[in-house]
Amino acid sequence: xxxxxxxxxxxxxxxxxxxxxxxxxxxxxxxxxxxxxxxxxxxxxxxxxxxxxxxxxxxxxxxxxxxxxxxxxxxxxxxxxxxxxxxxxxxxxxxxxxxxxxxxxxxxxxxxxxxxxxxxxxxxxxxxxxxxxxxxxxxxxxxxxxxxxxxxxxxxxxxxxxxxxxxxxxxxxxxxxxxxxxxxxxxxxxxxxxxxxxxxxxxxxxxxxxxxxxxxxxxxxxxxxxxxxxxxxxxxxxxxxxxxxxxxxxxxxxxxxxxxxxxxxxxxxxxxxxxxxxxxxxxx
Amino acid sequence: xxxxxxxxxxxxxxxxxxxxxxxxxxxxxxxxxxxxxxxxxxxxxxxxxxxxxxxxxxxxxxxxxxxxxxxxxxxxxxxxxxxxxxxxxxxxxxxxxxxxxxxxxxxxxxxxxxxxxxxxxxxxxxxxxxxxxxxxxxxxxxxxxxxxxxxxxxxxxxxxxxxxxxxxxxxxxxxxxxxxxxxxxxxxxxxxxxxxxxxxxxxxx
Numbered sequence: 001x002x003x004x005x006x007x008x009x010x011x012x013x014x015x016x017x018x019x020x021x022x023x024x025x026x027x028x029x030x031x032x033x034x035x036x037x038x039x040x041x042x043x044x045x046x047x048x049x050x051x052x053x054x055x056x057x058x059x060x061x062x063x064x065x066x067x068x069x070x071x072x073x074x075x076x077x078x079x080x081x082x083x084x085x086x087x088x089x090x091x092x093x094x095x096x097x098x099x100x101x102x103x104x105x106x107x108x109x110x111x112x113x114x115x116x117x118x119x120x121x122x123x124x125x126x127x128x129x130x131x132x133x134x135x136x137x138x139x140x141x142x143x144x145x146x147x148x149x150x151x152x153x154x155x156x157x158x159x160x161x162x163x164x165x166x167x168x169x170x171x172x173x174x175x176x177x178x179x180x181x182x183x184x185x186x187x188x189x190x191x192x193x194x195x196x197x198x199x200x201x202x203x204x205x206x207x208x209x210x211x212x213x214x215x216x217x218x219x220x221x222x223x224x225x226x227x228x229x230x231x232x233x234x235x236x237x238x239x240x241x242x243x244x245x246x247x248x249x250x251x252x253x254x255x256x257x258x259x260x261x262x263x264x265x266x267x268x269x270x271x272x273x274x275x276x277x278x279x280x281x282x283x284x
Numbered sequence: 285x286x287x288x289x290x291x292x293x294x295x296x297x298x299x300x301x302x303x304x305x306x307x308x309x310x311x312x313x314x315x316x317x318x319x320x321x322x323x324x325x326x327x328x329x330x331x332x333x334x335x336x337x338x339x340x341x342x343x344x345x346x347x348x349x350x351x352x353x354x355x356x357x358x359x360x361x362x363x364x365x366x367x368x369x370x371x372x373x374x375x376x377x378x379x380x381x382x383x384x385x386x387x388x389x390x391x392x393x394x395x396x397x398x399x400x401x402x403x404x405x406x407x408x409x410x411x412x413x414x415x416x417x418x419x420x421x422x423x424x425x426x427x428x429x430x431x432x433x434x435x436x437x438x439x440x441x442x443x444x445x446x447x448x449x450x451x452x453x454x455x456x457x458x459x460x461x462x463x464x465x466x467x468x469x470x471x472x473x474x475x476x477x478x479x480x481x482x483x484x485x486x487x488x489x
Contacts, residue, residue, distance in 0.1 A: 030308060030309060031307050031308075031309045031312075032306060032307060032308070033306060033307060033308035036305065036306045039305070039306070040306050043302075046468075046471055046472075046475075047475065050472060050475050054481070098485075099323075100470075101469070101470035101471075101473040101474050101477075102466075102470070104473055104474075104477060104482070104484075104485060105469070105473055107484050107485055108482065108484045110484075111484045130334075131327070131330040131331045131332075131333055131334025131335075131337075132326065132327060132330045134330070134333075134334055134337060135330050135333060135334075136485055139485075139486075140484060140485065156337075157337075157340060157341050157344055159337075160334075160337045160338060160340075160341040161333075161334030161335070161337050161338050162338065165388075165392065166392075167391075167392040167393075167395035167396055168391075168392065170395050171391070171395045172358075174395075175354060179350055179351060179354075193396065193399060196399060196402045196403060196406060197395065197398055197399055197402055199406075200402040200405060200406055214466045214469075214470070216459045216462050216463060216466075219462065221406060223410075224406045224407070224409060224410035225406050225409075231462060231465075232461075232462040232463075232465030232466050232469065233465035233466060233468060233469035235466075235469065236466075236469025236470065236472065236473050237469070239473075239476075239482060239484065245481075247476075247481045248476060248481060248482060251472045251475065251476055251481070252472070254472055255465070255468045255469060255472050258468050259464065259465070259468060262464055262468075
């Protein structure tokens with residue numbers, strides 16, 4: 001114990017050490033921040049529910065997902081591009097980086113799309129605004145091609161970085177859509193103001209469009225301009241839906257259980273607030 | 285080993301970032317800041333890879349007739365802007381700032397302005413009253429549109445009130461339902477990645 005105390009002391013006094021650069025606000029706080037109690041409780045409940053569903057799935061309890069039209073259409077989109085001899089365009093939007101769960105969810109779908117593209121020997125174009133996303137996407141697509149047995153069909157030059165400027169990115173993707181006229185367009189990730197610019201350009205060339213985002217404002221645009229839109233958690237369920245991996249499917253079931261818990265909490269809180277308007281425990 | 289090591293790194297960093305959120309201790313805050321610094325360093329290196337990929341892709345496009353002019357302009361911009369900044373700096377009267385304000389900014393504004401036309405064309409398609417739900421959507425949209433302009437109040441005081449109610453109750457309820465789904469989806473995706481169940485980012489499996 002003494003050694004640990006000395007180590008912490010050394011860290012404290014060393015100039016330029018971890019602690020030397022910390023802000024003054026946190027310096028007075030202890031190891032646990034009491035303000036985070038509600039988040040900690042919710043997190044623990046969520047982890048327990050996810051763990052329970054995963055264990056149940058591993059014990060053989062089957063999980064069935066309802067049909068998601070946007071994901072069922074992936075095969076159709078790739079098939080259409082193959083028949084037309086046109087490429088497929090897949091872009092994750094301007095709003096996200098690789099740390100965002102939406103981008104990870106998009107990568108999961110990209111993996112399945114890459115497998116189908118490799119199988120049908122179609123061209124996949126993946127422009128992005130983020131070089132880290134580009135690097136990960138190249139790896140994901142390469143692996144998809146390898147998994148299906150056609151590593152030689154992979155074209156790394158088709159997965160490229162465009163610009164970190166929002167409208168530079170939008171203009172470039174618009175240009176690619178207009179010139180290369182992809183038969184199918186996947187707009188899956190975090191989108192901002194460029195969403196409708198891309199979706200309407202895709203619509204104008206008659207491409208089949210599958211979209212999904214975590215931005216509720218942009219969802220409305222996608223619903224109007226695209227053929228299929230993954231709404232809310234559908235984007236995150238895609239990985240389980242497409243891979244049929246029982247562990248991933250079970251975590252999707254966990255989402256539904258947690259949603260039920262939240263709904264019950266909301267009902268209890270509404271009744272409580274109606275009976276006792278001065279109460280505030282439910283406000284966290 | 286090639287898969288286990290990245291999975292272990294992902295688990296450890298995921299756990300550290302999760303736990304630091306609940307701590308107000310200076311060490312936790314400092315660790316968080318340092319990890320973010322590392323992220324910036326990783327980003328800087330991948331930016332070099334990204335620019336190299338962009339140059340390679342643009343050079344390839346110069347061989348294709350329909351893409352060649354655009355690829356050449358993109359390459360010229362990529363070389364010219366840093367060159368101007370290095371030669372004459374980025375001060376108020378510098379050629380770099382002139383190019384930024386008189387070329388890049390108007391081009392970006394032009395692309396952004398396209399949104400107005402796209403909103404109009406998308407609305408035209410979206411608001412066709414072909415079914416009962418579509419007719420309700422059209423009616424609601426009209427009420428909200430009219431209610432948001434100052435003229436609405438002079439027509440009837442009811443317009444702004446109805447608009448406020450639509451936006452803050454039925455619309456907000458639907459938005460929050462979607463947001464809860466997105467939040468739960470994000471959380472379970474993050475958990476799957478931390479626990480190593482989701483491995484697509486590591487070349488699948």
